[in-house]
Amino acid sequence: MDGLTKKLYKLIDTEKYAGYILILPNVIFFFIFFVYPFLSVWFYSVTDWDLFSPLKFVGLSNYIKLIFEDDLFRKVLFNTLYYSFVAVPTALFVAYWLALLLNRAIPGVVFFRTIYFLPNITLMVAAAIVFSWIYQPQYGLINYILQKIGINGPNWLNDERWAMPAVIILENWHALGYPTLIFLASFQGIPSELYEAARIDGANWWYQLRYVTFPLSTPAIFFTLTTSLIGAMQTFDSFFVLTRGGPAYATTPISYYIYQNGFEWLKMGYASAVAGVLFIFIMFITLLQWKLRERWVFED
Amino acid sequence: MELRFTSRKNLREAIGDIGAYIILLVFGVMMLLPFVWMLSTSLKPPDEVFTFPPEFIPKHIAWDNYRRALEQIPFDRFFFNSFYIATTITIGQLFTSFLAGYAFARLKFSGRDVLFLIYLATMMVPLQVRLVPLYVMMRSFHWIDTHYALIIPALASAWGTFLARQFMLTIPKELDEAARIDGCNYVDIVFRIILPVSKPLLATLGIFVFIGAYNDFLWPLIAINSIPLKTIPLGLIMFQERIYLETPWNYLMAASTVSVLPLLIIFILGQKYYVRGIVTSGLKG
Numbered sequence: 001m002d003g004l005t006k007k008l009y010k011l012i013d014t015e016k017y018a019g020y021i022l023i024l025p026n027v028i029f030f031f032i033f034f035v036y037p038f039l040s041v042w043f044y045s046v047t048d049w050d051l052f053s054p055l056k057f058v059g060l061s062n063y064i065k066l067i068f069e070d071d072l073f074r075k076v077l078f079n080t081l082y083y084s085f086v087a088v089p090t091a092l093f094v095a096y097w098l099a100l101l102l103n104r105a106i107p108g109v110v111f112f113r114t115i116y117f118l119p120n121i122t123l124m125v126a127a128a129i130v131f132s133w134i135y136q137p138q139y140g141l142i143n144y145i146l147q148k149i150g151i152n153g154p155n156w157l158n159d160e161r162w163a164m165p166a167v168i169i170l171e172n173w174h175a176l177g178y179p180t181l182i183f184l185a186s187f188q189g190i191p192s193e194l195y196e197a198a199r200i201d202g203a204n205w206w207y208q209l210r211y212v213t214f215p216l217s218t219p220a221i222f223f224t225l226t227t228s229l230i231g232a233m234q235t236f237d238s239f240f241v242l243t244r245g246g247p248a249y250a251t252t253p254i255s256y257y258i259y260q261n262g263f264e265w266l267k268m269g270y271a272s273a274v275a276g277v278l279f280i281f282i283m284f285i286t287l288l289q290w291k292l293r294e295r296w297v298f299e300d
Numbered sequence: 301m302e303l304r305f306t307s308r309k310n311l312r313e314a315i316g317d318i319g320a321y322i323i324l325l326v327f328g329v330m331m332l333l334p335f336v337w338m339l340s341t342s343l344k345p346p347d348e349v350f351t352f353p354p355e356f357i358p359k360h361i362a363w364d365n366y367r368r369a370l371e372q373i374p375f376d377r378f379f380f381n382s383f384y385i386a387t388t389i390t391i392g393q394l395f396t397s398f399l400a401g402y403a404f405a406r407l408k409f410s411g412r413d414v415l416f417l418i419y420l421a422t423m424m425v426p427l428q429v430r431l432v433p434l435y436v437m438m439r440s441f442h443w444i445d446t447h448y449a450l451i452i453p454a455l456a457s458a459w460g461t462f463l464a465r466q467f468m469l470t471i472p473k474e475l476d477e478a479a480r481i482d483g484c485n486y487v488d489i490v491f492r493i494i495l496p497v498s499k500p501l502l503a504t505l506g507i508f509v510f511i512g513a514y515n516d517f518l519w520p521l522i523a524i525n526s527i528p529l530k531t532i533p534l535g536l537i538m539f540q541e542r543i544y545l546e547t548p549w550n551y552l553m554a555a556s557t558v559s560v561l562p563l564l565i566i567f568i569l570g571q572k573y574y575v576r577g578i579v580t581s582g583l584k585g
Binding site: 009012013015016017018019020021022023025026027028029030032033034035036037038040041044051094097098101102104106108112113114115116117118119121122123124125126127129130131132133134136138139141144173176177178181182185230233234236237240241254255258259262263268271272275276278279282283286 | 316317324327328330331333334335337338341349350351352353354395396397399400402403404407408410412415418419422424425426427428429431433434435436437439452453455456457458461485486490511514515517521522532536540549552553556559560563566567568571574575578579
């Protein structure tokens with residue numbers, strides 16, 4: 001062995017250095033493509049730049065414009081909150097009941113679980129194209145089914161009132177399998193002695209749900225609630241494919257607004273300021289989760 | 301008395317089970333309906349697409365739609381691009397996550413916990429927040445409109461590292477200690493001891509990363525312009541925009557079916573690993 005090989009050998013034989021060597025490839029990519037862009041977005045957010053002319057510092061004026069002058073941004077915020085706070089609770093509510101049914105230890109559970117999960121792995125772009133056909137006003141499947149039960153279906157994607165519900169239905173169809181799976185796993189982790197004890201005390205189905213299943217699944221509920229809300233704040237693909245943000249910006253959420261400002265209107269600084277606001281929202285949800293977790297979640 | 305009580309209870313349970321089946325079935329049909337409708341439309345000849353009331357089984361099955369749809373845009377090219385990009389990203393992330401996951405879980409070095417905390421913190425930063433700086437960086441590297449822009453930034457991820465670390469924590473520490481006593485260095489341990497028992501981790505992570513990379517849309521939409529470099533989601537959008545006026549839904553559904561098919565196959569084959577990955581990152585995270 002020559003000197004260099006010996007030195008290298010010594011490095012990978014020392015716990016500390018081996019650790020640094022093994023994380024190095026990961027850390028390089030991570031810092032260049034994750035940490036640096038996250039830090040520099042705050043720098044871009046105080047500039048005015050169209051990628052081609054020289055970059056101009058504008059201080060906090062992007063943020064001031066965003067908060068006090070931009071009516072479109074107000075609409076975008078409303079859309080984002082409307083979407084997130086309707087789509088997520090409905091999906092979680094349905095998923096919770098489905099998981100309760102799947103937890104009855106009946107045959108065929110794996111079959112149903114697979115079917116519920118299929119939409120989740122399907123690429124959103126293809127799913128949204130299929131749904132745009134389903135939402136077609138004259139020949140679409142949904143309006144046909146609605147007609148069968150005596151309802152005159154709307155012109156889903158071109159109606160300001162119905163475009164958002166259309167996106168929510170698609171997204172919930174796509175998402176439902178994930179919280180169902182998490183809830184089911186959390187139910188299966190509840191020790192059966194607790195149910196036996198409850199039954200001996202005479203607790204019926206509802207009391208078992210209220211005093212055993214529900215409190216013991218609060219960590220799963222909190223986990224899915226926060227991850228789904230954070231995911232909902234970033235939803236882009238379905239909006240892009242289904243509505244392109246329209247009609248009349250009725251379905252432009254914050255992530256679409258970042259895309260538009262940056263890559264359709266070439267306002268890099270302004271897009272970065274919007275991105276900053278999105279990050280603050282997400283951070284707020286995360287912090288809220290930590291705080292509420294301490295107070296509400298039952299953990300042993 | 302005792303007997304009647306039990307049988308009544310069983311009857312109630314049986315009714316409950318039947319009710320559960322009915323609800324599960326209704327939701328199952330709702331989940332499958334879009335797939336069935338996609339497949340059905342994709343096989344209809346043009347004169348049957350706009351029939352009302354809609355028919356699920358076409359009178360004449362038009363297999364030809366698939367050939368024609370795939371002729372309209374270079375779909376074979378998009379498929380090749382998507383597969384090779386997703387495969388490269390998967391191999392890269394398995395490599396970086398596996399090594400770093402081992403170090404974070406099983407080796408002591410100063411700064412380790414702070415560094416891992418930074419990884420955890422960036423897990424809540426979405427791509428949209430990094431979008432502008434990442435684009436500017438790629439532009440300065442002259443990587444815009446090349447596959448480098450899609451592949452290289454995706455070769456490591458906080459999420460993959462986290463999942464790998466969680467898995468490594470469950471491997472008994474005695475394995476490493478025994479190998480150390482036998483004179484193995486740490487690189488030997490990683491490749492000879494840990495790698496063979498990490499197959500479930502690699503399967504789980506591999507499926508997740510592949511599906512994620514295959515489905516990726518926003519970043520390729522921004523980073524790629526040239527048609528020969530596009531991936532499947534971009535190809536579908538191109539198709540959607542190009543045929544917007546006459547909208548031959550049967551072709552569009554045929555293209556969608558073809559793009560969804562690989563995912564369904566991967567999921568059904570690797571379901572065990574996929575479900576495990578979700579449950580691990582969901583409940584212990």
